[in-house]
Amino acid sequence: MNFKNQLIFVAIAVMIFTSCGSEQQKQQQSKSLDLKTESLGITKVEIKQQYAASIEGVQNIEIRPQTSGFIESCNIIEGQEVKKGQVLFTINSENQKQSLRAAEALVLVAESNVEKAQLEISQVKPLVEKGIIGEVELATKRSNLSAAIAQLEKSKADRKNAKENLSYTIVRSPVNGVVGDLPYKLGSLVSSQTPMPLTTVTDISSVYAFFTQTEKELLELNRGTRGMSQEERLKVMPDVSLMLSDGIMYEHSGRVVAINGLVNPRTGSVSYKAEFPNPDKLIRTGSSGIIKIPSAIEKAILVPQAATYELQGKLFVYVLDQENKASSREIKVNSLKYEDKYIVEAGVKPGDKIVAEGIIKVHDGIMIN
Template identity: 40%
Template sequence: MKTIAQFTSVATVAILLLFSSCSNKQQGANPMMGGQVAEYLIQELKPQNITLYQAFPATLEGEQTVEIRPRVAGYIEKIFVDEGDYVKKGQLLFQINANDIRAQVRSAEAQIKVAESQVATAKIELEKTEPLVEKNIVSEFQLESVKTNLQAAEAQLAQAQANLANAKANLEYTMISSPTDGYIGTFPYRVGSLVSSSVAQPLTTVSNTSTMRAYFSINEKAFLQLTKNLEGATTGEKLANLPEVDLILPDQSVYAQKGKIEIASGVIDPQTGAINMRASFPNAEGNLRSGGSGNIRLPNYMEDVLLVPQPASYEIQGKHFVYVTNSENKVVNTEIQIVAGDLKDVFVVTSGLKAGDKIVVEGITTLRDGMQIKPKLAGQAVANSNQPSNN
C-alpha cells in the first residue's frame, strides 16, 4: 500500500509540472519574469521625409590660375608687388633688366637705315638703266639684274624692320604685368636672379579666386544613387537639377555660400572606381584660397521612408535585424536592409519592413523569436528631419 501511495504522489507532481510547462508555452512567458508576460516598448513605423548627407574630400582651385613666366632672358631688376597681394589685370609685377635689349633695338634701327639706303640706291640704278634699255644701249639682262638688286634691297629692309619690331616687343616683355585679376603666389626668384623663358619654375602665379572650384571624387555606386532619380536625358542635365551643396572647411565650419556641382568626368577610374567631379562656389570676399581643402557635403532627399532607431536593431555577420510584433503580440525576428548615411541615432530602412509595422525599441537583447510580450506603444521617437551641425 505504501508503494502505491508513493507512486501516486510522484505521478501527481509530474502531471502538475507538465501542466505548468504547457501553460507557460501557451502564454509565451519569459521564464525570468516568474511566468508573467513582460512588457516591452514598441513603436509603429510611419513614412517620413529625411535628408541624408554624404561628405567627400575636396581640393580648392581658383577659377583661373596663371603661371607668370618671362619671355626674355635677363636679371630681375624690380618686383612691384608682394606675395599674397591682390592685383588687377594689367598691373605691373616684374621688371627685367633691359640694357641688352635696348642695344638690340638700336642695332635694328641702324640696320633699317642701312637697308633704306640700299633700297634708295637700287631705285636710282633702276631709273638710270630703264632709259638705256629703251635706247638699246644696255641689254635686257642688265635691266633684270638691276631689278633683282632692288628686290634684294627691299627684302633686307623688310628683314631689318622685322628685327626692329621683334626687339621692341622683347623690350616690352621686360615689363611683366598681370594677365588677370587675382592673388599673387610665392616668389621663387628675387631681385638679381637671372631668368629666362626656360626656367623650371614660374616667376609667380596669379589666381583668380572670384569663383572657387572644388574638385572631389565619388564612387560609381554613390554617383548612380545620386543621379538616378533626377530629371534629364544627359548627365549634364541631371547635374543641373542637383540641389546646392555645402563646403565644410578644415575647422569644421560651413562656408557661408552654397555651391553647385558643374561637371562629372566621363571616365571612371578603373583602379579606384571613382568619378571625378567639380563644384563651384562664389568667393567675392576672397575667404577661399587656391590650394585649400575641405569636404563637399551632398544632400540626398528621401521621401516616405521608414526610420528605425539604431538601439532597436542588432547585427549578425553584417546583416541587420529587428523584432516585429504580430497580431498575437509575439515577436518575429526580421531581417532589414538599411542605409546608415550620416544619421546619428537611426537607420533608413530600404526593405524588410512596411508602414504600420510595430517594432520593439527597447530591451531587444532579452527577446527570442516567437516570444510573447506585452506591448507598450511609444510616441514617434524618430525625428522627421536630419539637420546637420553647422559648428
C-alpha cells in the same frame, strides 16, 4: 509500512515541486515590458550625399620669364592681391636694349638700301627707253630693289622681336588674383628654361571644387536623365553645398559645371567639378572641404537608430507579432542616414511594428505592452 509512507511522501513532494515550477514558468512567460513601439510607414525624405573635395581657383596661372636675365626687382609679396597688368618683376634689360638698338640700326641700313635701289632704277629706266642700254640692266636693278625691300621687312621683324624681348623684362600679372610662392630672390638668373615659375597668380573670384563619384552613381544619374545631352544633365542637377574644413557650411551654393567623360579604370570613379562664387576671397587654392548633394528618396522606410542593435557586424531590430511578442530581425540599411534614423532597404516592411526604445531589456519571445 514505513517504507510505503516514505514513498507516498516523496511522490507528494515531487508533485508540489512540479506544480511550483510550472507556476514559475507561467509567470516567467507571462512577464511583459512597457516600452515605446513604432509602426513603420513610407515617407519621402531628402538626404545629402557627401564627397571629399579639393578646391582651386578658376585660374591658376604660372608666371614664367619669356627672356633671360637677372631679377632686378620683385614688387610683390606672397599672398598679395594683384590686378591684371600690375608689374610683378623686372629683369635686367641691358642685353635686350642693345639688341633693340642693333635691330633699329639694321632697319635704317635696309631703308637706305631700298632708297638706293629705287634711285638706280630711276636712272636706268630712261636709258633703257632710249635704247642706250639693254633690258637686262633694268631687270637687274629691279631684282636688287626686291631684295632690298625683303631685307627691310626682315629688319623690321627683327626690330619688333627685339622690342618684345625688351618688354618681357617687365613681368606683369595676366589676371586679377592672389600671389603664390616666390622661390627666386633678387639677382637670381632666370630664363624661359627655368624649371620653376617665378610665382603663381590665382584668380579666386570663383573657385572650383573637384570631387569624385562611383561608377554606380554615374549610372544612376545617366538612367535618370536618359536622352539628355551633357549640358542638359548639368542644368537639371540640383545646387550643391560646401562644408569647409572647419566644419562650417559655406554661405554660397554652387553648381556642378563639368563631369569627366571617362571612368578611372583604377578606382572606378568619375571626376566632377562644381563652381562656387567667392566674393569675399574666403576660400583659397589648395583648400579642402565636403561637397553635399541633395537627393530625394520617394519611398523610404525609416527606423530610429535607438531601435537597433548590432551583432557580428549585422544590424537587428525587434519586430512585434500580432500578440505583441518580440522577435529579432536583421535589416539592411542605406549607407546614408536621415537625421537620427536609418533608411531601411530590406528586412522590414510598411506596417511592421518595432520596439522603438529600451531594446537592451528585450529578448525574443517577450511581450511588449
